[in-house]
Amino acid sequence: MTVVAWIPMLPLLGFLVLIATPLFSDRPLPPKLVAAIGVGSVGLAAILTAFLAATQFAGNPAAELNLSLWQWFSVDGLQLDFGFHLDWLTLVMLSVVTGVGFLIHLYSTGYMRDDAGYQRYFAYLNLFVCAMLLLVLADNLVLLYLGWEGVGLCSYLLIGFWYRDPANGAAARKAFVVTRIGDTAMVIGLFLLFTEFATLDIGELISALSTVQANDPRVTLAALLLLGGAVGKSAQLPLQTWLPDAMAGPTPVSALIHAATMVTAGVYLIARMHPLFALSDMAMSAVAIVGALTLLLAGCSALVQSDIKRVLAYSTISQIGYMFLALGVGAWSGAIFHLMTHAFFKALLFLAAGSVILGLHHEQDIFRMGGLRRKIPFTFFCFLIGCACLAALPFTSGFYSKDRILLSAWDFYHGFNGIWLAGVLGALVTGFYSFRLLFLVFFGREGEASSHCRDANNTAMVLPLGMLAVLALLGGLLAPPLQSVFGAAGAGHPPLWVEAIAVAAPLAGIAMAWWACLYNDPARGEQSALGRFWYSGWGFDRLYDTLLVKPFTTLARLNRNDVIDRLYSGTAAASRQLHGLVSVSQNGQVRWYIATLAVGTVLFLALLVVL
Amino acid sequence: MGTISFYLTATVAILSTAMVIFNRNAVHALLYLVVSLLAVAVIFYQYGAPFAAALEVIVYAGAIMVLMVFVIMILNQGAAAVEQESRWLQPRSWTGPAILSAVLLVQLVVLLGSDGAITAGTPGTIGPREVGIALFSQYVLAVELASMLLLAGLVGAFHLARQRHADSGEVEGAD
């Protein structure tokens, strides 16, 4: 049982050791030791997770584990334990976080080898893993929220990791503030749930929900507020603007936090609270529509980006849109399945992109790359596998998960519907942008940056890439048995042409990518107006800037000299003036004092004489 | 006879006092002050206060003035000081104080001369006996306080007048 407690404990210990040693010693720890602590703690956590899966969960789809460590706090009517709850959903998340997390940590030892902030980097990364594990293990919503804010903090710290560049700091701030909007909605949702059900324990909440009527407006409101939190964390419409900028952090961070784990926390939250959402048609539609819109918008933006990491960032937003779409049509296990496969192939893509960036001496512009497949073949193969999975080519992991989502969308609305159409269009766009990226970077003629390309991979980087490539290819066979959590899904039988379209859409996208990028020579700088609009992320940044940031800064500028404060500083200034006036009389001249005394006496006596 | 001698003494007191404030040589001014104090002692006597007159001569004109003479000698300013006094005592620096004092004097005299300011009394001589009885019966507490004041003055003067070496902080005996 206590094995569970050690899983988040180990990264926490790693974090504490790494962050505390500079306090006691002037010399930094040797990099090898830092790597051993940073990677080892997460690796051990991964081994413990595997051990747990093998001993408790293997072959037992209904396995559950509850562990209450201690009473966290007890305030009038609200008693919360620091407790963990494990079922198959948790286990999937645990495996992704520790497994992919371990691989990315390992990759980081190679990628960040020459960085001055090596120790700080691994400390933050370990803290992140700890917070993420708390988030998925929590058996109540408050503990989940603790992890939720913890990962937000680590995301902030790691986006701004290279803090000497003010742009990185701005990106980190933006990520923090935008997600905070969602977090606030989520907290209000938690308050609402507590006033309605007098508990925040997830298990008790779910059993309490069975007595609630469907479409109860309060339940709908609570679900929508939780959706607000999920939307912020998972970078969905309308709070998606922070994720592309979050690419300012180191690439393995983008792989771990902004692709594989943290940004999917919203998906996990909704899946965890699925009985709540299932009770409200409106909340379900909202989830589905948010997912579908985000999927298309982000996909289109990914089509025209020129920075390799921004393409992947928009692609992440788009893929999480898929997961939301799946949640919105009740395909809970489909969403989690896609979450898992996405973690594999998106981490693979980011890490491969990291190798490219490192090999090109921190060049990120894809129009300056090209023809790299012969120079760095291993990276190329990894990237190829990642793109194939992303585009959901048949028999890759992405294919299985995405196919399930599209079929569920068709089934949920009993036939042709807009959500399904959006999913299919999204698949087409996904095929287009993923292979556009592949073609521009690895095929075609060589760009300016390609000539001095070197193979930056070392053992610490090759190993994770290879393992992730295998996982991405074969992950489709690992469909977790989530029926015990979500209930058995009714297997629908859509017409054959529906399945055919789902398979054909990405292929069509790839063909378009070939036509656009290889058949025609792509040139940048001549984007159409629509292209520029998409490039800027549908103008959301400018919209928010005009609607929110500008008025706020204008107000702040108007009030720079603090109108209210003027009153108080005015009082102070007036008394200082008066003091100056009076202190003139205190000139230190004894004879002056005598004279004033005499004059005073004369005046006083004059009063007596006159009266 | 008594009235004439009183006005004579008063004239001496006023003139010598005026000499004190006009004089530029400190020792001369001090001697004029002694004259003024002696004149006031005579006036005390004429007002039937022989004990006060004796004290005035012994303590004021004697002890206190001797103390000032000592200090003037220690400072040892000489002719340069007289010259400096001449520079400081320009005629125009007199206007303000003179007007102020004159106004004050006029006011005081007017107030003293106003009706009902002074009730009728029974003038008479008061010897040391009565003063001593009053001091040590009715005012014995005030006498004790006065002795404390003198002691404080003694200690304070000793402490303040000690010569200190600026650099070492060592303390020498008093001058």
Add this chain to the structure above:
Amino acid sequence: MPIESIPALHTGLSLAAVLFCLGLAGLLVRRNIIFMLMCVEICTNAAALAFVVAGAHWSDADGQVMFVFVITLAAAEVAIALALVLQFYRRRYTVDIDQLNALRG
């Protein structure tokens, strides 16, 4: 020697007023601390004169009692003041009161 007549109260008080105003004028005019101290003595002496004169007018010993206190006060004051003058002169080599203005506001 018997005193046949004691001068009028009004006259004595006027004399005290004159002496006091002379002392005040000197105090205002002089810059030399020594002279200022002398002028202070004139002023206190004038006040003491007023006490004695008033005591004589009503045949009361209190006037002379107050004179004793005034003279005590003057003795203590002169002792302290002269010590200060010495100390000041040692530090600044001057007796100019206008130099003593470190306590200005």
